[in-house]
Amino acid sequence: MRRIFLIIVLSLVLVIFAKSTVEIWVSWTADEFKPIKELVDKFNASQDKYEAKVLSVSDLAAKFTTALAAGNPPDLLHANDQYISPVVAMGAFMPVDNLGVDFGMFKDFVMNAVRYKGHVYGLPIKVNIFGLWWKKGVFKKAGLDPDKGPQTLDELVEYSKKLTIYNEKGELVRWGFDPLVPDWNWPYVWVFHFGGHLIDPKTGLPTIDSPQAIRAFRWVKNYVDSFGMEKAKKFRGGYGPYWSANNIFLTDKLAMFYDGDWVTYAARRYAPGVELGFTPLPSVDGKRRCYSEVDIFAIPVGAKNVEGAKAFLRFLARPENLIVLSKGQISPLKEEYTPSWFFTERKYAKMLENEMKKCQIVFCPKFPLWHLYIDEIKNAADEIQNGTESVEEALETAERNIMRRLRK
Amino acid sequence: MRKRRELLTALIFVSPWIVGLLLFQVYPFFKSFYYSLTDFNPIKRPELIGFKNYSWILQDKLFWKSLWNTIFFVLIGVPLDQTVALSLAVGLHGLRKSRLMRSLRGIYFFPILVPEVVMSLVWMLMLNSEFGIVNQFLEKLGFNPPAWFLSTLWAKPMIVFLRLFFVGTAMVIYLSALNEVPKEIIEASVIDGASPTRRFWKITIPMISPVILFNLIMDTIGTFQIFTEPYVITKGGPARSTYTLTMFVYTNAFEHLDMGYASAAAWLTFSMIFISTLAILYAASKKVYYGGER
Numbered sequence: 086m087r088r089i090f091l092i093i094v095l096s097l098v099l100v101i102f103a104k105s106t107v108e109i110w111v112s113w114t115a116d117e118f119k120p121i122k123e124l125v126d127k128f129n130a131s132q133d134k135y136e137a138k139v140l141s142v143s144d145l146a147a148k149f150t151t152a153l154a155a156g157n158p159p160d161l162l163h164a165n166d167q168y169i170s171p172v173v174a175m176g177a178f179m180p181v182d183n184l185g186v187d188f189g190m191f192k193d194f195v196m197n198a199v200r201y202k203g204h205v206y207g208l209p210i211k212v213n214i215f216g217l218w219w220k221k222g223v224f225k226k227a228g229l230d231p232d233k234g235p236q237t238l239d240e241l242v243e244y245s246k247k248l249t250i251y252n253e254k255g256e257l258v259r260w261g262f263d264p265l266v267p268d269w270n271w272p273y274v275w276v277f278h279f280g281g282h283l284i285d286p287k288t289g290l291p292t293i294d295s296p297q298a299i300r301a302f303r304w305v306k307n308y309v310d311s312f313g314m315e316k317a318k319k320f321r322g323g324y325g326p327y328w329s330a331n332n333i334f335l336t337d338k339l340a341m342f343y344d345g346d347w348v349t350y351a352a353r354r355y356a357p358g359v360e361l362g363f364t365p366l367p368s369v370d371g372k373r374r375c376y377s378e379v380d381i382f383a384i385p386v387g388a389k390n391v392e393g394a395k396a397f398l399r400f401l402a403r404p405e406n407l408i409v410l411s412k413g414q415i416s417p418l419k420e421e422y423t424p425s426w427f428f429t430e431r432k433y434a435k436m437l438e439n440e441m442k443k444c445q446i447v448f449c450p451k452f453p454l455w456h457l458y459i460d461e462i463k464n465a466a467d468e469i470q471n472g473t474e475s476v477e478e479a480l481e482t483a484e485r486n487i488m489r490r491l492r493k
Numbered sequence: 494m495r496k497r498r499e500l501l502t503a504l505i506f507v508s509p510w511i512v513g514l515l516l517f518q519v520y521p522f523f524k525s526f527y528y529s530l531t532d533f534n535p536i537k538r539p540e541l542i543g544f545k546n547y548s549w550i551l552q553d554k555l556f557w558k559s560l561w562n563t564i565f566f567v568l569i570g571v572p573l574d575q576t577v578a579l580s581l582a583v584g585l586h587g588l589r590k591s592r593l594m595r596s597l598r599g600i601y602f603f604p605i606l607v608p609e610v611v612m613s614l615v616w617m618l619m620l621n622s623e624f625g626i627v628n629q630f631l632e633k634l635g636f637n638p639p640a641w642f643l644s645t646l647w648a649k650p651m652i653v654f655l656r657l658f659f660v661g662t663a664m665v666i667y668l669s670a671l672n673e674v675p676k677e678i679i680e681a682s683v684i685d686g687a688s689p690t691r692r693f694w695k696i697t698i699p700m701i702s703p704v705i706l707f708n709l710i711m712d713t714i715g716t717f718q719i720f721t722e723p724y725v726i727t728k729g730g731p732a733r734s735t736y737t738l739t740m741f742v743y744t745n746a747f748e749h750l751d752m753g754y755a756s757a758a759a760w761l762t763f764s765m766i767f768i769s770t771l772a773i774l775y776a777a778s779k780k781v782y783y784g785g786e787r
Contacts, residue, residue: 147747154535154752175750176536267643268728315639322640323623386536457749467732471645486554493549493754 104136107393109382111163112145116354120409128400135393149385153177158385160394166198166379167449167456169206174453179384180204184395186402190422194446198379201451207381208398210410212417213345214437214446215274215376217241217262217367221360223248223340234341234364241341241367242308248340249312257320260312262341264305265466266333267321272466273459274343274376275301277447278368283458284450290491291452293462294477294484300369302476306469314472330355345378346414349433363436365444375444379417380410415441454490461487529756539753546757556758558733559741560765562649566737567716567769570653574712575705578660582667583693598668602661609659613725616655617642642727645734652722652735663708670704671697702781709777710770717766738762 111121118141125139142148145163152158164172172178182205188196195209221231227248235241245261252258265272273283273293281297284290292298309317324338325331328351334342335356342348343366352359365373382401384394401407404422414433416423428434452458461483468474474482504511529546531539550556581601588594604612619625622640631638641647674697682692698705720739723729729736742762746755 150535150747150750171750175534267730318643319622319640321622322643323621454749460744460748464730464733467730471732473645473732482554489552 104134105390105393107135107137107161107390107397108159109137109139109161109163109397110142110145110149110159111139112142113163114141114143124401124406124409127406128397131400132396135390135396137393137397153385153387156387158387160384160388160390161382161397162385163210164207164381164383166381169199169201169381169383170451170453171455172383173201173206177386178206179386179388179391180206181208181384181395181398184208184402185399190404190418192417192419194377194448195379195417198377198448199381207383208402209379209381209417210401210407211380212411212415213347213378213380214415214441215271215343215345215378216363216365216440217341218334218344218348219341219362220334220337221362223337224362227340231360231362234362235367236364237371238304238367238369242311244341245308255316257312257316259337260317260320260339262343263317263321263333263339264308264343265470266339267324270459270463271343271376273449273462274366274447275305277374277376278366279304280368280370280372282450283462284452289452291458291484291487293458293465293487294480298480299476302466302469302480304369305466306476309470314470318470327351332356335359346433346437349414349431361433363433363440365440373440373444375441375446377446377448379448454487457490458487525756525759528753529760531753533753533756534750535752542753546753547761550754550757550761555733555736556738556741556761559736559738562734562736563717563719563738565649566653566656566719567713569650570656570716570719571709571712573653574656574660574716575663575708577657578663578708579667579705581660581664582671583697585664585668586671598665601664604658605661609721610725612658613655613722616651616658616722617726620651643731645732648727648731648735652719652726655722655726656716656719663712666704666708667701670701674700699782702777703783706773706777706781710773713769713773714766717762717769738765 109121109125111118113121121139125137128137140159146168149158149162169178186208188205191209192212195212196205199205199207199209217234219234224231229244229247235244241262248259248261249257250259264275276283276293276298279297279301281295281301282292285292324333325336327333330336332351332355333339334344334348335352349361352361365375368374382398384391388394404418405424407418408416408424408427411417411427414431414437416427416434420438428438449455465479465483468479469476528539530541530543532542533539585594585598588597620627620641622628622638628638639647641651678696678700679692682696687695718739719737720743723735723737724740727735729740738758739762742755742758745751745758
């Protein structure tokens with residue numbers, strides 16, 4: 086009897102003093118996973134109430150959906166600002182306005198990206214900026230100024246022609262610039278650089294068949310046609326995986342490359358010592374525009390340990406912790422809150438910080454059917470590239486399809 | 494009483510399978526039909542909307558495109574798979590039980606042991622337009638091969654060819670069926686002066702016809718559900734030329750989070766598989782020989 090009593094008391098003590106688990110799902114793997122793992126260990130060592138566990142989950146979106154449907158989502162989810170509107174429209178993220186974090190320390194455009202319908206839906210942890218990158222050595226060899234990229238669309242074509250190399254059969258060996266890399270996720274950015282919108286700011290409806298979008302995709306098609314569509318297709322068929330030693334840009338297959346600032350991370354890994362140049366992708370009206378994306382940590386509706394998740398977010402929001410997750414070159418924090426080592430250690434950080442000040446930062450629109458919309462735009466770009474549909478037809482079809490689903 | 498006890502014991506032994514079947518196959522099967530009649534996402538409670546999802550899908554051009562692509566894989570891929578599997582089996586059968594036959598049987602069967610994802614990645618590398626072994630070989634012969642998976646013309650046939658690596662199972666089944674063809678009948682036909690071709694068409698094929706039917710149905714069902722190869726290699730592109738019915742279901746469920754719509758698409762896919770299977774069974778009913786019975 087005494088023994089049983091002791092066991093019960095011991096179990097109760099264990100239950101009372103046990104740490105409650107905070108389950109965190111991220112999409113990062115290998116090297117990219119290390120910083121968050123270190124932060125989780127640091128969090129666990131810093132307090133006795135919660136035990137955070139971080140899991141690297143492949144195909145995160147699909148697994149999250151399944152977990153959500155089963156009523157068993159994680160306590161914290163690593164997501165991209167593109168997810169916010171579709172997932173919030175579904176009612177799957179909790180607002181975190183009252184997290185107890187000073188959101189004023191984040192850059193204003195970063196906070197705009199995580200705000201939807203007046204609420205903050207996640208803690209921004211990482212920001213990426215997109216633009217035109219080149220290897221300075223390649224520019225030098227082609228007789229171009231290695232510190233200055235093309236500033237207009239005409240210059241982009243001119244530079245590309247100078248940098249393109251053909252073999253004796255007339256096939257592409259190096260292409261100056263590819264405006265639509267296969268499997269590339271951002272064909273829609275062209276619309277921004279032609280002064281258009283993906284969503285009409287007045288009606289909130291898709292506008293992928295707008296005159297600006299038509300002009301943008303016509304420019305892209307004409308550009309590729311000027312090098313030969315079939316030649317381009319064959320050349321593209323030889324592109325290797327991005328995160329590999331066969332990276333198309335770092336192996337000089339493409340002389341100029343439109344990409345996020347994570348390319349600096351890829352360069353450090355696969356082509357150490359290479360010097361990169363950066364400029365915003367030229368716009369038709371000469372305005373400097375940079376597309377950006379923000380990674381967030383959000384609390385799903387149905388999370389079991391909301392308080393633990395919030396405690397972890399508060400811990401993460403300390404500048405010295407948050408900055409560890411910024412593996413690229415941009416700090417999501419305002420300059421005065423960013424630790425000074427960030428600018429000395431990250432080679433391109435200062436340059437990009439200055440570029441951002443001169444740029445109009447654009448984000449993907451907050452649209453509940455965003456994923457469907459991207460699919461339609463990607464398909465339209467594909468149809469245009471393959472010549473199976475004209476620019477107008479392809480964009481009209483995309484618009485019709487998305488409007489039909491919207492009416493559903 | 495004893496029989497009852499035996500039945501009970503048997504049921505207890507098979508119960509794990511029965512429970513699994515009911516829980517993971519039968520229940521989701523019927524539940525998905527209910528979902529197909531609802532507007533439902535992972536958070537929202539399903540709301541009954543009748544057959545609206547079906548009506549929307551039938552108006553969705555992407556559904557028709559994915560149906561056409563799937564039918565292409567079935568109509569071209571299945572006969573090709575079965576022809577290759579049967580040809581390999583006949584070839585191996587001709588080698589009797591030699592060491593060469595055993596080695597070749599192992600080689601042809603080997604790709605079955607490799608995950609489809611890995612085979613797809615290998616196939617992608619082999620057909621890479623820059624450094625792929627196939628293109629390099631064709632270039633040496635003086636051809637100008639295209640970027641296969643970026644061409645709306647070639648992407649589908651190349652996936653059909655990839656699936657030929659997976660004919661090993663069908664081949665082994667054919668091989669065992671060929672071994673079961675009574676030797677006396679073959680010997681009698683030889684004495685009667687029947688040529689090898691005639692023997693093959695008039696004796697071997699009818700004798701193994703139930704196995705052909707079985708392989709045909711299994712391959713048709715499997716091809717209607719084709720997903721891994723196009724998903725890994727082309728993501729359904731270029732210009733959705735390899736986008737299949739199961740990709741349509743998957744995308745709507747897990748990317749667009751429209752479970753009702755996806756369930757309806759899944760049921761339409763199931764209906765097509767069911768109708769195709771019935772059609773094959775009906776067409777084959779007078780052709781298949783079941784050892785004296787029809």
